[in-house]
Amino acid sequence: MELNYNKNNLSACTSILIGKKATIDGSTIIGRNEDAMASWPKHFVIHEHKEFDENQRYISKDNGFQMDLPKVRFKYSATPEWTDKSGLFEEDGINELGIAMSATESAYSNQRVLGADPLVKDGIGEESMLTVVLPYIRSAREGVERLGEIISEHGTSETNGVLFSDKDEVWYFESGSGHYWVAQRIPDDSYAVVANQLAIQEIDFDDSDNFMYHSEIQKFVSENNFNPYPETFNFRKVFGTQEFSDEIYSTPRVWWGHKFLSGVNSNPESEDLPFIMKPNRLLSVDDAQEYLASHFQKTEFDPLNEGSQSKRYRPISLAKTQESHVLQIRPNLPLEVGAIHWLAMGVASQSIFVPFYMGINDTPEEYKIGELPYDGKSAYWTYKLAGVLLDGHYKEFGKDFQAKQKDINITLRNMLNKYDKESLEIPEEKLSDFLTDSSNQMAKLSLDSYKELIAKLITESTDFSPLNFKTDLNL
Template sequence: MTFKQKKLSACTSILVGKKATADGSTLIARNEDFNATCPKHFIVHPHKEFEQQQTFVSPDNGFTIGLPKTRGKYTATPEWTPKFGIFEEDGINEYGVAMSATESAYANERVLGADPLVENGIGEEAMVTVTLPYIHSAREGVARLGAIVEKYGASETNGILFSDKDDVWYMEIATGHHWVAQRIPEDAYAVVANQLAIQNIDFDDSKNFMYAPRIATFVQENKLNVSRTEFNFRKIFGTQELSDEIYSTPRVWYGQKYLTPSLKQDPMSEELPFIQRADRLLHNDDLEYILGSHFQGTAYDPLGNADSSTSKKFRPISLAKTQESHILQIRPDLPLEISGLHWLALGVTAQSVFIPFYASITDTHPAYQKGNGTYSFDSAYWRYKLLGILVDAHYKKFGEKLHSLQKELRAHLKTRVHQTDNKAQKLTHQKQITFLTEASYANAQLGLDKIDKLTAQLITESADLSPLNFQIDENL
């Protein structure tokens, strides 16, 4: 198996508008799912002014594009090796814009026959690198990436998340040159899972919709519409197959079930709405729960109902193949340097912890910059993975210990964020950036210390759990 199979990666995304959250934050979040032994690093690219235009050449498919001379600072989570692609995946830039790319999806044969994917067009591995450092708003991110797709073509069908302090946008690239994007209403959320999700496009509403200029003409000329009265992007460009109903829609169903429990829906329904309203105001931990979920509280939970005939019917949101999970939060009423939080959980989301990193940091914890395809203790990714592996081996015995640690750390880290916010606002610019970098480093170290302690405990307790053990009469 090669890393080129990354094109078939299978993620789950969540987008939340600012009036749907308790504190007015915008939130975009995603699990990056691909390979159980493929470490991610977490880095900061500094602001750079180049004397000449730079050229990006993809190590994956040769996609080539000239880049602006000014590159803004941004956080990113690249692969441990760039050999088969960079895959920076998610980050927040110095202008307060967040981006997550991509949510892999699939288009149908009709539309791909009329506009095939472009072999050396832009793909997932390049999107963050050639977009995020150069945009000043979420809308500008959609416009820049859309223009790239129109000019160079796309090599894959993908969904891309953008946000700033006011707006949240979801963009979908379906074919070689055709895409749409929808602004998530401020009081709403969306859950997406490996399907083209955007539904009816209002071509007269430029505030809330963006799209490739000729997309309506393309559909008309090729007689691709499935309705005489509406332009439903999902139905025209997407797939509606049994595999979707097993693999994708149940994840959307579960996310909507958790955030809007008043709804009664079928997990295999192809009609689940893209835009949804929650029954309550949302917090970060709501998204953490969903991204780490495996159908808890239902008959489809592979952990809680391991012997049930339905326990493996659907693909859960949290998988062993998750490389990292992120929540990109842009908070209101705070200075730009403080407002952005890049919450990052390495490894399997259900077995990891979301650590808050301020987007304005100048560097990351050394353990977050290490790790390759073989386990090593100096890698944060592998330390989180090791803990999960130990829990998996004896889930009924160790599962609750992990849950207790996660709960403890979540509370502790939230307290630290409040304290850091208050102290940082009293500092001048450079001292503020240094302080936020040190605070983020300390958050990462706290997480590592706690999981290392639990790992040591579980290794010790596992020593007596061998199948070669034998219980004998105490009198012998």
Template sequence: MSFKEQSFSACTSMLVGRKASIDGSIMIARNEDSKTAWPKHFKVYPHTDYDDKQVFISPDNGFTMELPQISGRYTATPEWTDKFGIFAEDGFNEYGVAMSATESAYANERVLGADPLISDGIGEEAMITVTLPYIHSAREGVQYLGKIVEEKGASESNGILFADQKDAWYMEIATGHHWVAQRIPDDSYAVVANQLAIQEIDFSDKDNFLYSTGITEFVSLNKLNSARDSFNFRNIFGTQDLSDAIYSTPRVWYGQKYLNPEIEQNPMSQELPFIRKANRLISREDIEFVLGSHFQGTDYDPIGQGPADLKYKFRPISLAKTQESHILQIRPNLPLELAGIQWLAMGVTAQSIFVPFYATINDTPESYKKGEATYSADSAYWKYKLLGILVDSNYLEFGQKLKAMQKEVRIELNKRIREIDQHIQSDVKSKNKGDLITKYSNENALYASRKVEELTAQLITEATAFSPLDFKTDANL
């Protein structure tokens, strides 16, 4: 697999402000899409104080930078191999900051001609590794990564999500050295799908917008803005071609349709807004639904009953190329050790389970550290992939059984989180709550894994009856 194949992934992202959610949580979430069989691991990288200077060198494109000597503990979901890069993708650090990187995007020829991408600049595979251990707030994360882009350049156009207990930010890197970021309003949400999404930039509003040094001068000098009196980042830097209308905007349309069904929009529209206010308060389950969706209830559902010419017209949000999906939830009015939860679904989102891991765990289950290019039964990634493959081969027979299991497990995991919260807060004797939180998180993962294994065993057994060699013959012959 080449660098180009891996780096230009096709993710879908969501961000939800604290007043837009049902329980006051801030949530950032994303499907990591790349290949149908390419395992992810889940790891905890410990806090480390180095005596000597540390230098990061990308195993893929040679991007190099000196790192601070104090590296905070953080969680991440790296590739099973670092041959093509680390691709740590998402996690929490010890300071309560969440980060997800990246949402692949594309800039237009005009802006890239004026500020080309840098071949050995920072790319998706390095972003979590060189940023998350060193930041103490979401805003600082934007500024920290933005400085790297301005000084060393970017090798790709990307979107990056940051969150802490106060704010959620979405940052977009468009060209070799230029970027913008917008704070998600507390009462709003955003759905992003492989396009530069941020629209009007208010340069006077320093609380809600950040941007690269000299970006207005760059646009003016190179005659890049066709508008007379506004600065629309998407229009100036982004693309608006047919591939966007087929590949990207329908996913944004469906996410907004689910959260704002009262608003009529065209799935191929190039004018869908970046920021929306939902017609209700958004739950984590709403995000799970959107990330696991495939245009249900419309003619565009590839496993629905719509016309053949529409079922495969648009690229759905959940598809076989998803490696993992995550929801990074930061809950209010809880101590740091309990506030953050990394909900992680290995494999295809629609066929998997979001398992909750507290952000302050000090280790992950062994099965989440295993899995290579070929199937192995001891890998969490491959366990979820196997279940999905069995359902795919007999969807009419097995689809409802999968849904029933997912519902049962979601109910149990929600119940467990409530019980763990109460137990940890009432336990004043434990000196090291990190070990206890790790124990509970790993037990959650083990419970979900057992339920997946039980259903897998059942489906394998039932699938034996579907063999083409199992048929009736005429007893009179």
């Protein structure tokens, strides 16, 4: 069987970022759906701390981008592709210092800025970003600085947004052309949602606490007369696009985020939806996960409906999601325990966000396997199979499926609370093994439950064949 190893250059994702004073427990939260291909397995791995005798040379298999890396590489989690033939695409993770990163939210720049500063074919791209940044940073702010320096020096091959967080700060980074970039700190009492558009708006160049940027970006824009509103500097207006495709593909997902998280119901196709908002309540990790798993529920735009508007907008959770993650840094627990990599393999609305402690030293075997074609032992394929079986019979199975998801989520939270408390009594030299075993138990519970669900779906689907016939009982 001949397999296609070429992944799309851009992933069409949806992101959420939440400051620590906007959450119910003081956590910082970042999360994203990695959307690219409906059938493209992901793995979940831990890279251990390493110290090399000399600098390592990184060379991308995707586009040839290369650079030297430091001698010390921090331990970090990651979700690479099942094959590295077109590159790693490690996408998301948390390092041993509790710094979280998610890369990338694909976006688009306008032809004016790209005409003056084109994308660099062998510059850094999505495939490389996490691998050359996350293992070498000590704070979210330092992550912005490192990525910014790389793009300024080497250029970037894509227009992207990147999420960073630590226990105190949440940052969103955007590249707008081959070398120019900006980043904004999400206020502690606010959140942001992003959907395949450049999102950052007004830049305050005098506020170094909340903004970072390429040192010559003002000069670049001024000399080329790129700013349509010179009384301010709106990065989205200067570098981004405002097209009909944005109004159908991107902005409705932002509209839904603000409707769900702040109660503001604006125009789904507006090009002026705000980047940053204050929620109408304190948010939890459940809210972040529910947003990433949503598809315009309770509106005429839900693709599960049969109305004329049900396919008008691109939903947040869709079949092309390879994995969905929420990276939570909880402030009141030791770092190894407080930092949680929540991971849902496959389509978020049909999967389960399983919590993995940052302090683990390995991931379950089922999360390290899975290729093309289907492999029944793989965690990715287990969750995908359940969704495939559900897809054709939402009316018949939807409510039972959701009830099972709720039951699993309740059990996982009960287990997490129990392990949190027990971890405080574990000696330091045994903590990593304890957290690894605890995370494995939660992953096993979810996988076993889904295998039971799959068995039920298969059994109950046997009577839905189009070859069926209603027989007269008198015959």
